[in-house]
Amino acid sequence: MESCEARRQAREVLAQVFGYHSFRPPQEEIIEHLIAGGSALVLMPTGGGKSLCYQIPALVRPGMGLVISPLIALMQDQVNALRANGVRAAFLNSTLSAAEARRVWAALYAGQIDILYVSPERALMEGFQQVLQEVPLSLIAIDEAHCISQWGHDFRPEYVQLAQLRQLCPQTPLVALTATADVATRQDIIRYLELEEARHFITSFDRPNIRYYVQAQSASQTEIRRRFISFVHERHPQDAGIIYCLSRKDVEKTCQWLRDLGFNAWPYHAGLSAEERAANQERFLQEEAVLMVATVAFGMGVDKPNVRFVAHFNLPSSLEAYYQETGRAGRDGLPSSAWLSYSLSDIALRQNFIEQSEAPEQQKRIERRKLRALLGFCETTTCRRQALLEYFGEEAPDHCQNCDNCLEPPRAVDGLTYAQKALSCVYRTGQMYGVGHLVDILRGAKTSKISEKHHDELSTYAIGRDLSASQWHSIFRQLTAAGYLRVDLAGYGGLKLTKRSREILTGAAAVSLRLESEAPKERKKRMGASVGIREGDSEWPADQVSQLLALLRQKRMQLAREAHLPPYLVLHDATLLALAQGRPHSLEEVAQISGFGAVKLRQYGPIMLKVIRDFEEGTLLAPS
Numbered sequence: 001m002e003s004c005e006a007r008r009q010a011r012e013v014l015a016q017v018f019g020y021h022s023f024r025p026p027q028e029e030i031i032e033h034l035i036a037g038g039s040a041l042v043l044m045p046t047g048g049g050k051s052l053c054y055q056i057p058a059l060v061r062p063g064m065g066l067v068i069s070p071l072i073a074l075m076q077d078q079v080n081a082l083r084a085n086g087v088r089a090a091f092l093n094s095t096l097s098a099a100e101a102r103r104v105w106a107a108l109y110a111g112q113i114d115i116l117y118v119s120p121e122r123a124l125m126e127g128f129q130q131v132l133q134e135v136p137l138s139l140i141a142i143d144e145a146h147c148i149s150q151w152g153h154d155f156r157p158e159y160v161q162l163a164q165l166r167q168l169c170p171q172t173p174l175v176a177l178t179a180t181a182d183v184a185t186r187q188d189i190i191r192y193l194e195l196e197e198a199r200h201f202i203t204s205f206d207r208p209n210i211r212y213y214v215q216a217q218s219a220s221q222t223e224i225r226r227r228f229i230s231f232v233h234e235r236h237p238q239d240a241g242i243i244y245c246l247s248r249k250d251v252e253k254t255c256q257w258l259r260d261l262g263f264n265a266w267p268y269h270a271g272l273s274a275e276e277r278a279a280n281q282e283r284f285l286q287e288e289a290v291l292m293v294a295t296v297a298f299g300m301g302v303d304k305p306n307v308r309f310v311a312h313f314n315l316p317s318s319l320e321a322y323y324q325e326t327g328r329a330g331r332d333g334l335p336s337s338a339w340l341s342y343s344l345s346d347i348a349l350r351q352n353f354i355e356q357s358e359a360p361e362q363q364k365r366i367e368r369r370k371l372r373a374l375l376g377f378c379e380t381t382t383c384r385r386q387a388l389l390e391y392f393g394e395e396a397p398d399h400c401q402n403c404d405n406c407l408e409p410p411r412a413v414d415g416l417t418y419a420q421k422a423l424s425c426v427y428r429t430g431q432m433y434g435v436g437h438l439v440d441i442l443r444g445a446k447t448s449k450i451s452e453k454h455h456d457e458l459s460t461y462a463i464g465r466d467l468s469a470s471q472w473h474s475i476f477r478q479l480t481a482a483g484y485l486r487v488d489l490a491g492y493g494g495l496k497l498t499k500r501s502r503e504i505l506t507g508a509a510a511v512s513l514r515l516e517s518e519a520p521k522e523r524k525k526r527m528g529a530s531v532g533i534r535e536g537d538s539e540w541p542a543d544q545v546s547q548l549l550a551l552l553r554q555k556r557m558q559l560a561r562e563a564h565l566p567p568y569l570v571l572h573d574a575t576l577l578a579l580a581q582g583r584p585h586s587l588e589e590v591a592q593i594s595g596f597g598a599v600k601l602r603q604y605g606p607i608m609l610k611v612i613r614d615f616e617e618g619t620l621l622a623p624s
Helices: 003-016 027-035 048-060 072-084 098-109 126-132 157-168 185-194 222-234 247-258 274-286 319-326 344-356 361-379 382-392 418-427 435-442 448-452 469-481 501-505 542-563 575-581 598-617
Strands: 040-043 064-068 089-092 116-120 136-140 173-180 199-202 210-216 240-244 264-270 291-294 307-312 336-342 411-413 485-488 494-497 512-514
Touching: 003 048, 003 210, 027 040, 027 048, 027 199, 040 089, 040 185, 048 064, 048 173, 064 319, 072 089, 072 116, 089 098, 098 542, 098 598, 126 157, 126 199, 136 157, 136 494, 136 501, 157 185, 173 185, 199 344, 199 448, 210 222, 210 382, 222 307, 222 336, 247 264, 247 291, 264 382, 307 319, 319 361, 319 382, 336 411, 344 469, 344 485, 361 469, 418 469, 418 485, 418 494, 435 448, 435 469, 469 485, 469 512, 542 575
Parallel strands: 040 173, 040 199, 064 116, 064 136, 089 116, 136 173, 210 336, 240 291, 240 307, 264 291, 307 336
Antiparallel strands: 411 512, 485 494
């Protein structure tokens, strides 16, 4: 197909089917390449529009598009979204009854399916591969391609065998897509899927709409929880969010705490029955303002675009995992947040997971490197976005003005003397005590434990009175994160020196430390409403835009319930916001708003116009 014709058809599908009026870079280039029959590796951040990169070529090229997806929930969500736009899409997985599966097979053989989603296991079945030789394919898309790498955080052994599809359908373009892949993972994708000759499209990893916050747990759990609730009330009242905890027990405790405060919170972890997990996930998708409290088992198959924040109450496993998990916020491009809280015990647990695993030493070295990179991100006193992007090999400006460090720069000091005092205290107490006792010694506390052990006779006793207890806790955590101390879990959490400790004790190392104030300032309210309503963005006052937006969301929820769909499959938040800010008065004006393809324009355009008209005439009041 000629390039100009391919571009014309792609733009027509973009507008008529999906309701968008322009591509994001480099979507159009990728789509034209695939329409022309080329194969590709695509790295694009979550929310960057990866799915359009294979869905549009699948609709333009003759034949059926085959999509390999690792999770049932992801398949169902994508298929529902495509059907809502009038696309003949289907999936084959274990959730279908025998009768439903037969209908899909019949439609497949009749050429009545434009895009079919299957799992990697299904794609490798001999019977299914025989079918692929009988049904013409427009392309093969392998989503979440990082699952192919054993160094990745979501390794799936079946993915390694998907190169069989290349050999089975050598003339069919193949595209591998992922949002998360460091250099080693990228190399595995290219090697295992035989994409050496394919074009590689690697876009920016930046998610500029996400604001990053990191809270170190120097303070008590009560204080950390207070800061989290303050963050939610200021930034995300009445918003959907995901809260990750390390264990099932922590999930249940955190969920109950949030419910006691009046939040609509639900748990998700492997200890629940499959029915309970499915029901709670369905609530999260179908309702507004639901908080899902979960282990990392939740999220990979959830395509909800209006998750406004992702919070971690413990240290994640790596920067790749953190990037992917936080990327579930703000997929629609509207302002969103990533909030992380972690403690010294989190560092110790992550280190212990690595050392106690049965993985080969080579993998342990990689995991240690990844943990150091994550801790470096957490403890940095400079721009967090810069640290995150540089990890993925991308240059970034010094200041993003959308992370906690840029908005409220921390106080960084020459910390060599403080570090020497801390390490000396560890050494002189025999490298067997936890941070609480060491801080008491440094601050000259008069406790029974100090008296019994005669630690008030040490040269390090009371040499740190100039700092608060929370500041010393922070220093010990930073030194552990930097590898100058380690936590001996077998020794009941006692701190021990490492080989690197000598660099500090001899004065050979330069040490910069974050010195936290004793009473952290409350976060400033800088961005207004979480969906991005600001004065000046519309000719109408912001309060009127908010009122109309609330009415549009109310109507969307009614339509979603009638159609048994998640609200975002009716219309995205970004589309509702554009309606509230622009107040169109005709279907022609509505058609210019992103998100209204031909099907949705017919279904929902007149209904939304009536809401706008009634609001302007004063016959429809915003919900309280």
